[in-house]
Amino acid sequence: MKQFKTIPCAILVLGGIATAAPIEMQTKSGGLAGFGTIKEHVHGADCVSTADKANMRRDLQAYIRDFGPLSRPGLWGDNRQYSFFPVGGREWVDLYMENYVDLDSSEGGFQDWNCGGYSYDGHKGIDALIGTFEQQFVGVPIYSALDGVVWAMRDGEPDQNTVWDPDALSNYVGIDHGEGRYANYFHMKQGSVLVEIGQEVKAGEQIGLVASSGYSSWPHLHFETWIPDGEDDWKIYEPYAGDCNVQSSGWENQVSIPEGARCKDFGVTTANLDDFFVNEEYMWTPPLEGYIPLDHDGVWMWMQATDIGIFSTYQMQFYDPDGVLQHDTGTNWLNFSWNSYRFYITWFYWDIPELHTIPGTWTVDMIVNGDSFLSFPLTMVTQLEQTPNRVPGQIYATMLPASPTVEDVLSCNVFSLGPLDDLDWDLVRYTYTWSVGDNILRQVESAGLADRLPRLELCPGAVVQCTVVASDGIASGEPVTVVKRLEGLSNGDINCDGDVDVSDLLVLISNWGTCSLCLGDLDGDGDVDINDILTLIASWS
Template identity: 35%
Template sequence: MHTKLRLLLPITMPLGILAAHAAPAQHIGGPGKAAPLAPNACIRHADRQLMAELLGEFAAPRGGLQRYPFVPVAGTLHRDLFEVNFVDDDPGAGVLDWNCTSIGYNGHTGIDITIRGFGEQLIGVPVFAALDGVVIWSHDGEPDMNTQALGQVSNLVGIDHGGGQTSWYYHLKNGSVAVAVDDAVVAGQQVGLVASSGNTSWPHMHLDSDLNLTPFDPYSGPCHAAPSNWEHQAPIVLTSYLWDFGVTHEDLWVAPPWPHRPPQDRQIALGEPIYIWGLVANVPASSTFSYIFERPDGSIEWATPTWPYDNPNWRYALLWSWFQLGGMETIAGTWRIHYIFNGVELVNAPIEVVPTRDPDFNRPPAAISVALDPPQPSSDDAIFCRVDTDLIFDDPDYDLVRYEYVWRVNGQIVRQLTSAGQADAIPRQTAGSVVECSVTPSDGSLNGSTALVSVTVGSPGLLGDLNCDGTANVLDINPFVLALLDPTAYAAQYPECNIDNADINGDGAANVLDINPFVTLLLG
């Protein structure tokens, strides 16, 4: 009987055989390794000292903070972007984030927003200024594919927003820093690209938020009662989901480790081993997994036992397994791989098994849709164009997809780029401008269908003006109530209006806490 070996290799542990299981004679294989993220100190002590020196001349009495209107990376949280570390709000030796969990590490002063590896970095993922301001520091020219945090210098941008408030964007791509000291920047303007420069081991953007030399946590929650510094704070996501996926016949034991994207094949030949890999977000301690291998006719080749990963809690990890299945030696067609993680099926993935792999076989990316954010922008808003596509099946061959964004304002191209990010942005535009965003997905060889969206930019919103007649008065009472009770119905009935006009108290949400301020506003 063949033996199936189960091995795990966290990047902080030596390689070792942790368990062994018996498998049917016609099936051999099993898990390869699990590579979790190794937290590291993003900002060197020398960087913090430099920030203090630079900010001396900008320091001002503490005042009201300007809130971030968006996450300043070209993507969407909990889709292609993931906040892997939060600010450590525990002043002692422990770790505590705003949500009373421990997502981060001791002394972490910012937010780490990560992309899915070096593959996306090489294509490019923009970083934007979160607010208007003046550049007070920029540095470029450092290596940007670091896999060990050894105190290296980071490519970075620092922006002063006035009143002592600054934001800092770390780990940028070599050659991507697009602004210089004393440059005026506006929210939504590109300042660099996400990478792995500086004191880090993986590509991400560290956003540090400071007020008068002191870092602050922009999130609000049960363990950080300060008001949120986000106009629309994203909820935390702790459920497990598959962030990236692929299959290959190549030996992953000798493939470059993450953050290099593992290889993937568009076809598997009869008789070849199959390596299955997935980047899983939110991996709780003592997780379990199993597979179901489904033949082209729908019958089951093998439903594996449920095996343990024997892991501690990981924010995310690259998990992979290998198998050589008897049926895949003789049965060609579209097989399906069901990956079950902690009792939940994370993917039902089709793979093409053929007598001989065709090196020219390729299929274009799946169709996408796009939407603008905000959907009805005013002349105060930076504008995002967001792609809606499946995280795993964005390409039927599991190729790495990139997107060509073309922005037009009043018919003229104002921005055009290819990005791995599932969103892009431009700064605010004047009222009455017609903004159009077209997006074409590509796997690097074949293009998918282009999607397009357009809008006419409106005038800045007026608090309390929920019927968009240009004034706040008693005629806004019914639409205000509708906005609070049924935001979807409000958006349908008043498509030209902005529900943010109901956020009278400015806490980032339109809710019952805005009722008294709304009444006060109407009464004058």
């Protein structure tokens, strides 16, 4: 049993008046056991090491020697926008946007585009973090943000760095996106780089996987863009627009920074989390358990959260399987300091008598700063009770853009139950299958909540589907499919395999008649009929 020290009520000095705070860190039944956050970067030093910069200079020299100079600015400027963030996830949902470009040029100061502190002194890119190393092991794709040509790449470096090492080498890709715009993608997974120097890539094409190689302490993508600044110079580009970066947004659909405390991940265990986090390595998921035996030495709870403000409080209410409130912790400190935390890892310990005697599924409501924060199940079992694996929770998916054309990168976005996506607290991974008819265009397993498909420029009118299956590594949920028709009249290549042949004819015949969204309806009029047959014959390979 964990021994807690009782912490007396704090004395706060507010406006010169001493006030007794009627809350504590812990109660006699448990409470907040520990907390941590992402390791602070050395201010004034970007997370691209000097060694990486030297390697990229050598890559550039080799590229110019073998392929010629990089692109130059166009006469009319470059007004292209990014249509997606180049990681297989959703900003501020499963991707934590830890740092943006530092827009404060003064030494020691830093400021993001929204006039906040989501940056650090000297940072020249955008850092998108995934949850833990466990997500890295499953894989989270990185894509080319625009069409381009690869001018730099490196692979083979260690990818589980947990300390800021300015001499560490990163796995990276540099792409010339045309018109003098260059983008660099850093900290990739060892062995994951899929491109070579001189290779042409499409927007939305996978180029690697997220990891923690190089000057990094957490698995993430560092994405930076350079644009022309006059005739022969370049400057770092922050595509986000806001009060502290007044411009037209560089994103087709810019995602705002959310406000207020939010739970990103959660789990329950009987493992001692003080021991697990003794080395302050918070980028690992602790061992979690979906069933807790009545005969336990205490229940531990692990949580990742964002935007935990100064002097934040929490409260937990434990309801037994009959809905009876058995224990209320009262209001306790979650963050007893003048520091606010953008990313906050906490763990709690509870030894509540009723959790030793009442089996079944309890409900625990967590309240932060007076607002509902998380309601989660806590399943208590007897010694001989069976504990079957539970499949991941229900998901649904959308495909963007809403009215896609042959020029668009397609995004398949997954919506899950967030921290409650698997009630055994297993890591959920998703298999994305992109297809047109029976032709599978892309299939990938990812720990991220989105995937991309490069444009299908040769397939106007094609009916594209993305099927997603959630799995905990043992059991899979029901497939979810979303379907879109590309704008334009079909050229007869129904399955988008590059040929108009008998396979396309067979699909058309199988769809004969009225249909709302089917492959054989080449003219998109809601009927598969003689007009579609004539279109196919006219395009026969």
